[in-house]
Amino acid sequence: MDATRTRALGRAVAAAALVCCAALVAGCSPASTPAERDSARTARADVPMAASDLQSQYQKVIKEVLPSVVQIQARDELGSGVVYDDRGHIVTNAHVVGQDKTFRVTTANSEEPLTASLVYSYPVQDLAVIKLDRVPDGLRAATFGDSEKVDVGQIVLAMGSPLGLSSSVTQGIVSAVGRTVSENRSRGGTGATLANLVQTSAPINPGNSGGALVNLNGEVIGIPTLAAADPSLGGSAAPGIGFAIPASMVRTIAGQIVKEGRVVDSGRAALGVIGRTVVDASYRPAGVAVVSVRPGSAAATAGLRQGDVITRLGSRPISTITSLSEALAADRPGQKTSVTYERGGTEKTVHVTLGEQ
Numbered sequence: 001m002d003a004t005r006t007r008a009l010g011r012a013v014a015a016a017a018l019v020c021c022a023a024l025v026a027g028c029s030p031a032s033t034p035a036e037r038d039s040a041r042t043a044r045a046d047v048p049m050a051a052s053d054l055q056s057q058y059q060k061v062i063k064e065v066l067p068s069v070v071q072i073q074a075r076d077e078l079g080s081g082v083v084y085d086d087r088g089h090i091v092t093n094a095h096v097v098g099q100d101k102t103f104r105v106t107t108a109n110s111e112e113p114l115t116a117s118l119v120y121s122y123p124v125q126d127l128a129v130i131k132l133d134r135v136p137d138g139l140r141a142a143t144f145g146d147s148e149k150v151d152v153g154q155i156v157l158a159m160g161s162p163l164g165l166s167s168s169v170t171q172g173i174v175s176a177v178g179r180t181v182s183e184n185r186s187r188g189g190t191g192a193t194l195a196n197l198v199q200t201s202a203p204i205n206p207g208n209s210g211g212a213l214v215n216l217n218g219e220v221i222g223i224p225t226l227a228a229a230d231p232s233l234g235g236s237a238a239p240g241i242g243f244a245i246p247a248s249m250v251r252t253i254a255g256q257i258v259k260e261g262r263v264v265d266s267g268r269a270a271l272g273v274i275g276r277t278v279v280d281a282s283y284r285p286a287g288v289a290v291v292s293v294r295p296g297s298a299a300a301t302a303g304l305r306q307g308d309v310i311t312r313l314g315s316r317p318i319s320t321i322t323s324l325s326e327a328l329a330a331d332r333p334g335q336k337t338s339v340t341y342e343r344g345g346t347e348k349t350v351h352v353t354l355g356e357q
Contacts, residue, residue: 057216061157062169064218066108068142069211071161072096072130073104073113080160080211081105081130082220084254085141088132090116091254092210093225094123095183095190103130108167109138120257123190124266124357125249126183126225129257142212145219147248150177150198158202158224158242160211172202172240174221180326181243183226193322195268195329197243198222204242213244221247269331269354271313271339272297277320278309285319287311287342302339302350311347312340328354 068083072092079096083089090105097103097118104113114132121128132139154174162168176199183192200213204224213222222244229238256263275288287309293299304310310318313327314337331337333356340349 058157058171061214061216061218062159065142065157065212065214065220066159066167066169067138067140068220069108069159069167071106071164071166071207072116072210073106074098074100076100078161078164078207079209080207080224082142082210082212082223083107083139084129084258086135086139088116088135088139089119089254089258090130090132091223091250092128092130093223094121094126094128094192096210097121097128097130105130105132106166107136107139110136120262122253122257122263124192124268125245125253125263126190126192126194127223127245127250127253129254142220143218144247144251145215145217145221147196147198147221147246150174150215150221150246152176155216156200156202156221157214157216158200158204158208158211159214160208160224162203162205162207164207170203172200175199175201175241177246179243180329181226181228182322182325184229193325193329194225194243194245195326196246196249197225198246200224200242200244201240202242203240204244208242219247220250223247223250266357267333268357269328269333269335270298270357271324271328271352272299272355273304273310275310275321275324277322288318288321288324290341298352298355299339302352304339304341304350308341308343310339310341312338312349314338 070081072079072081074097077096077098081090081092084091101118103116105116106113116130116132119129119131152174156172156174158170179197179199180195181197183190204227208224211224212220213224215221224244226243228241253263272294274291276291277285278287278289280286290304290306290308293304312318316327318324331354333354335354338349338351
């Protein structure tokens with residue numbers, strides 16, 4: 001899937017029709033006894049109370065988490081970040097920091113922007129860590145949740161600076177988990193293939209990138225990264241389909257950067273080839289041609305060489321370089337699988353033990 005970061009009247013008529021139907025049904029209902037009427041009034045009184053409780057929970061979470069969400073101004077990009085610890089480390093997206101080394105950071109409580117410096121950017125996972133040059137009083141680190149406990153249907157809040165509107169909050173649900181998505185490099189993304197993303201209906205607009213996707217326990221369960229592109233809308237963001245990097249991956253990558261100054265263990269499988277998409281006689285994608293093989297890699301050990309055309313990884317057909325990246329993103333380093341490829345018009349299959357990026 002390619003992705004980018006970035007009938008009102010009909011509904012109104014339908015809503016009006018529903019209201020009329022409801023009124024008609026109520027008007028035609030049989031007469032009730034006083035006891036039944038008292039019971040109905042009690043039941044109706046419970047509904048506003050439930051809504052009030054949910055609103056209070058929203059406000060509690062926002063009050064707890066919003067101070068941990070910052071606005072990041074790079075030279076050519078405006079995005080968001082999440083305070084990772086009380087030492088001033090902030091985690092954000094690699095596409096937010098771009099090629100810059102210094103940034104202006106505005107916290108929810110600061111009157112003037114603070115300065116920050118890049119610690120390390122890891123475009124492979126579209127994550128980066130920057131560090132405030134001066135840690136202000138009251139800086140609050142966010143609490144990151146357990147990605148394994150994220151379920152479809154959970155209510156979530158997206159916090160960030162969409163379109164430059166700092167400290168903004170939108171609401172939605174977790175629509176799906178385990179998505180694999182490839183960023184569109186031409187639209188400011190890193191071109192990375194990201195696995196196990198959290199899909200959400202909470203609106204994600206330019207500027208939300210690097211912010212927080214939060215559950216009602218006040219835990220960050222993901223970093224909003226991109227929105228799906230809708231070809232029918234000219235490639236603009238599709239409403240209600242956004243993706244976030246899960247908290248477990250954020251902790252893994254950011255933790256290494258904070259401790260080591262770089263990523264030492266990516267946890268991502270690699271075949272060890274540089275390839276390009278090839279097409280058939282009908283100009284349809286037909287596989288990945290091997291341009292070069294890294295010495296000592298899984299591909300080299302299996303005997304793959306320049307000119308081979310990879311058509312399958314395990315049980316998954318491979319037609320483009322993106323599909324190969326997505327297939328590898330679903331596997332783990334050390335995993336045993338097979339590679340089917342064509343060489344000189346002959347199809348061959350070899351077994352490989354995947355390496356690590």
